[in-house]
Amino acid sequence: MKTAKPNILVVNDDGITAPGIKVLIEAMAAIGRVVVVAPDSPQSGMGHAITIGKPLRLDKVDLYEGIEIYRCSGTPVDCVKLAVNKVFKGQKPDLCVSGINHGLNNSINVLYSGTMSAAVEGAIESIPSIGFSLDDYNLDANFSHCVKYVKELALQVLANGLPVNTLLNVNFPNSDNIKGIKICRQANAKWAEEFDERVDPHKRPYYWLTGVFQLNDGGEDTDVWALEHNYVSVVPVQFDMTAHHAIPLLNNWTFNV
Template identity: 75%
Template structure:
């Protein structure tokens, strides 16, 4: 009796025609049956946004041979929700992979990332999920050296599964030769924003967001350290944002609520 191939959902935030998603779907074709549901245009930095104030459109497209593909007018998270509820019609995917993103999603960037939010949504749906990102924003970024790692990591997730409510955040450094994989924790850091003030042709003021990443964590077990030293960083990630270590302290407080 033939074994049914794993069903793999491929999503991203750079848009359905982005070079990174082509590499990702090609590698997933070695592992199972691939279905792509991706935004119809760039959606970087959307985080976990969903569309609630306007209709969503989902259209089948024919971009790559023998690949079932759909473009979505919404966010990366919308893509996952529509895939689960409409495209697969009750059959849950065995794996959800997002990317390969143009640009890193390490450290605090995981909160802003559309790539990672799509993977998080997959995990919320109970699907083993992985987000992949490369430290290169250019359109012609070289994803080729990522291929064996993408396939190898995805194969291990298919084989071993992941603990409930968890997913993997995988980032690739922009180097000529990778040293291997390091399992890491998320480095502490934040963006220090600046808003460049400009004036449009109608003499109306507007702002352009810029900023610099400020690393606040020099640990050698972090994703930033691994990437800076030529390793692929793999961070197990969860969407439970409870600060569990703070609960005992809060329980020691006396909440005297004023009477109205």
Template identity: 60%
Template sequence: MAEKPLILVTNDDGINAPGIRTLIEVMNQLGDVVVVAPDSPQSGMGHAITLYSTLFADPVKIDNGPQTEYSCSGTPADCVKIAIREILNRTPDLCVSGINHGSNASINVIYSGTMSAAIEAGIEGIPAIGFSLLDYGHDANFEPSKPYVKTIAEHVLKHGLPEGIVLNVNIPNLNKEAIKGIKVSRQARANWVEEFDKRQTPQGKDYYWLTGKFVNLDGGEDTDEWALENHYVSIVPTQFDLTAHHFINDIKNWNLND
């Protein structure tokens, strides 16, 4: 009998978040699942790793599913590292991260712990996908996401991904009938216009809350933001090589060694 695919599941909202519980449920239909996820919310951690404190990864049993689970004290990237080096007995065939509570489209990919976990797996040569639903609520309805999560994961298991590429998948917050399908997209040019809400403690010490609004500067109809606004699931192939290859020759023409 052929060995089932080994699937590593992680996230940044914490091991008890509804999104990851949904992702585990779907992945159990596709292979043998091992979960290594943060023991508390780690949203916005990006690719942070733990260097100056201890890490714990404790076995847990959260539901009656067949998966094996570990609750980790570290960041999403830590979870993938410790899974690969200490927990798994072979290299996983797939790593899936999410389902995130909230968008990781456009510039959000830079800040996302969800996507950083997928990218960490990609660095290790493991096909990886980050899934996000455009609903920040703890009570978000993940049911319409399930067929898209399963379909995309099945195709990655079948076809693999090129070295250095992971998938950033965002799903609109709509019922199943309203989602039109899947669009392969590029990352939209957009950013957060940020402000700090400055307040004072009763003792007179200043403190700040980060606020802001998301501004889409991209009018293209081939972007993730366009796809989501038009009721499509977006897939953006994302690379972790940040080199601006097109600008290398321009810098060489500066004659820096003259």
């Protein structure tokens, strides 16, 4: 049964007890009826992984007063799938919000992000969806300057909707002096990975992933530029990964088979 207030699904990838999701829950509770389904442990960097080789657990817990909240043993995407199928029982929520992530998910990071993959799954389910991230990896990060923007963007999406198969990737600078919101494109950048090789007590090598963020984009319309200049970056994202501009080129190929 549809209530007067919008039904809002809150998910994340940092885990059900992360400070960022608590801030997001409080912000959404001022707007609508909140239901939380979040991983029981951190799932950063999981991308769009789903659990297929083992059973999933979904347990109702009492963490925040007045909020219906579930702890899931799976990935962020599993959380959305279970929320739609088992918690909402096919009555899809009016909005899906993911985060607030500890650390940026701008530029190429969107491909690796569990935060954004949860929001993408919401969009796949035809739910208007937003992923929120803050440029601060600390567990005691201060999210207070994000709250008014989180509320405003959620209200705008609820009021205006989003284009089909589209969601929003929202990133906040770590600054109390935010200048406003910039609608951006995803910057052209990549990670130049390195692996720090070490040796365990059994003389076997093991590796820590490290790397350097390489920006190959000087545009002033990108999410990287916006964040560097203390703006909230908002990038409309689509999960159709077809390179439409390449189809005419490939249609000119001659296949000798």
